[in-house]
């Protein structure tokens with residue numbers, strides 16, 4: 001960006017919402033990419049040249065038109081809790097911090113939340129519950145994470161045991177997307193059209209509005225169950241996950257020593273044991289505790305529903321929070337994102353433990369995938385070098401365990417690419433110059449045949 005560009009931005013935003021101080025540029029150009037030693041090494045020097053902080057839709061439109069006219073890359077930012085350097089501006093330019101566009105407009109009587117892009121998922125949950133609804137699924141970062149950041153960067157979480165991933169079952173009812181053109185257009189996508197921009201890392205449109213389908217509100221209680229070994233913990237968690245008579249929001253299994261890193265829980269976490277964490281309907285807590293005892297487990301933590309939430313929240317230790325706790329204890333650890341086979345998981349676990357032992361620690365999140373209860377996993381693994389990490393990924397593939405690689409910084413490599421080419425075609429329509437989050441959608445070539453943003457070509 002030139003100093004003239006910076007100067008002219010002041011026609012759109014007041015100076016206090018054009019950030020250029022180096023410490024703020026650094027913090028607003030980062031996410032949780034450092035979970036990956038590979039991305040930490042490769043992306044640490046990437047910074048925005050300025051961060052712009054619009055507070056109205058009109059300002060977003062003006063900024064989009066401005067960036068298009070000057071050929072300036074724009075990287076969108078919600079709360080910056082993503083894990084893959086998704087919102088790191090690898091080509092400089094502007095970061096557009098949308099945090100102030102956080103209004104929840106309404107919860108319609110048929111259970112759809114109508115939100116601005118940076119409405120916090122925790123706030124949507126709170127407001128929805130007041131009218132008898134709740135989120136179908138949310139990431140463990142829900143307090144901070146924004147709804148558009150979840151749609152553009154996330155995949156699922158607490159609730160996915162019942163409702164599947166965010167992309168399933170019509171949970172994202174509609175998205176409003178702004179194009180990056182001389183005269184930006186707002187387009188409403190519904191039905192299968194949402195797949196054009198869902199999980200596209202903000203590469204092919206600025207999400208300006210989200211309509212999320214909700215679930216009827218349930219009062220959730222929490223139970224942790226300890227077992228002597230991982231095998232019996234897994235058997236129990238799988239049985240409960242498959243038992244539809246239990247209403248569930250969370251079904252997680254951890255191999256020891258992962259629970260040893262959950263520092264605030266150590267007063268009741270038994271040493272050396274595998275743990276299952278559940279959220280079940282409050283009136284089923286005792287039934288679940290009895291089932292656990294019958295299976296040889298110890299229900300070591302039982303917390304009935306409270307509103308607002310009080311005390312330990314087991315979900316704060318699940319999904320990618322598990323990795324965070326483990327990393328705090330041992331910075332040489334990192335993680336993978338795996339899909340085990342619903343029928344062959346036990347032999348896959350044996351193969352992995354036989355080969356890697358304590359360097360591959362099992363952390364399973366049961367999800368409903370395409371209607372089938374499936375052991376999703378975010379194993380915590382030891383990093384020694386890139387070659388060994390890749391060898392682990394290849395070994396997983398060889399035994400039928402899918403890996404969405406969290407150590408790459410482009411969409412096609414991260415395992416959630418769509419074979420129908422919908423995202424790339426949407427980029428041609430809504431970002432023809434390739435200015436949105438450039439470098440992250442490698443299949444795309446801008447109109448002038450460059451895979452780099454047009455501005456870089458011109459320079």
Ligand SMILES: Cc1cc2nc3c(=O)[nH]c(=O)nc-3n(C[C@H](O)[C@H](O)[C@H](O)COP(=O)(O)OP(=O)(O)OC[C@H]3O[C@@H](n4cnc5c(N)ncnc54)[C@H](O)[C@@H]3O)c2cc1C
Nearest residue numbers: 078079080081082139140146149150153154155202207319
């Ligand atoms: C401890 C921890 C636990 C996590 N657990 C989960 C989990 O359980 N499930 C899960 O799915 N993820 C999880 N994540 C990842 C992340 O927290 C979620 O995906 C979250 O929803 C991202 O929201 P955000 O507002 O922070 O997005 P950001 O990180 O700000 O952005 C994510 C992506 O969305 C794009 N984006 C942001 N706003 C817009 C917009 N308005 N229009 C278009 N693109 C936009 C960004 O450019 C970026 O590519 C976890 C991360 C951490 C650090």
